[in-house]
Amino acid sequence: MADIDSGSAQPAPRKRADARRNERALLDAAAAAFVTSGVDVPVRDIAVRAGVGVGTIYRHFPSRADLIVAVYRHQIEACAEAGPALLADSDTPYAALARWIDLFVDFLVTKHGLAAALQSDDAAFQTLHAYFLDRLVPVCDQLLDAAVAAGEIRPDLDAYGLLRGVGNLCIGAGNDPRYDARRLVDLLVAGLGVR
Amino acid sequence: MADIDSGSAQPAPRKRADARRNERALLDAAAAAFVTSGVDVPVRDIAVRAGVGVGTIYRHFPSRADLIVAVYRHQIEACAEAGPALLADSDTPYAALARWIDLFVDFLVTKHGLAAALQSDDAAFQTLHAYFLDRLVPVCDQLLDAAVAAGEIRPDLDAYGLLRGVGNLCIGAGNDPRYDARRLVDLLVAGLGVR
């Protein structure tokens, strides 16, 4: 159920074997390349790693953003699902929010260049933008609402703004040991608390 | 005294008239292009605007970062000089810090793409990075130290981290009406305060 599309009778009449093999090789190669060289690794490098031509990449993933989404889908999904769980497990909604944001930061700072790609206004990255937003904004919203309802934080900020802010703060983390994105995010979250 | 180099006997033996004319035309053209299309406007566009060849740009400004620095030098200088002034004029060091950061945010959000360029780890932008840091970190440090000494903020954060955080939060502001960088910066600064 974590696959791209599930349920219903397979309306896609099954792909050719080599196509499926290449798609998997591409996902593996891309994941490895992203770790080594960041998400802006040249498309050709990924193609070489996977042992395919560049055309094959674009047939499977119409834009580089789709490839990024495909590679990280599981982790994003896991992050989204952790929201309600944290809300149930934590002492207060605010604590749940803080821990959830920690999770999000963990995810972002370990993916070189991903936070930057998320903010790019390049049309090619709209898919990426949209997927993150669709999946995470509702979760964040729920946490935020609960914390506001509990009177723990000011109702200053919407989920979209918070997520973008956190995402922005994570840009460049990992490239520069002097820059501690996590601490800044903590301060931001602290600033959210009622005084 | 606000010019690029002043004082001392001119060790540079005076440039040719056309060179000086072109340099000025380039600065004007670049400033206009930055407003219209952001700081990542293609170099060729700037050249066309200025009525010169691209070679001329690189002769005067070895990298695009140098051009950006040259265009905004005055404003950055003004921002730096406002630091001590605010410290003298404000009720508390924390208030001065908050107002100074406001100034910095004002500067960044009105320059499309500048905040993003500031964070780029591309080698070509090292000059840009270095200039901002050299000029603003000491000022921010002074404000931060004063506020810490007054017991107004926690000594959690160094000037470098704060400036980068604020810079990061300003990325993409102006492209997206749903994203209010200023509010996030305010929250961050609020988080800095002692509780």
Next chain:
DNA sequence: CAACATACGGAACGGCGTTCCGGTTGCCAA
């Protein structure tokens, strides 16, 4: 095994930043 849809590889395209160099032009000395 044939024949056809599907998928493949990589050349080709347009755009970018930057470099290079043959031609031009401002400047100063004669």
Next chain:
DNA sequence: TTGGCAACCGGAACGCCGTTCCGTATGTTG
């Protein structure tokens, strides 16, 4: 005024990028 030279100019050229296109190869199905 003019000659000559250093300084400067324009834009072609280079290498890298993402993306598109198409002739060819191959899995699949009857």
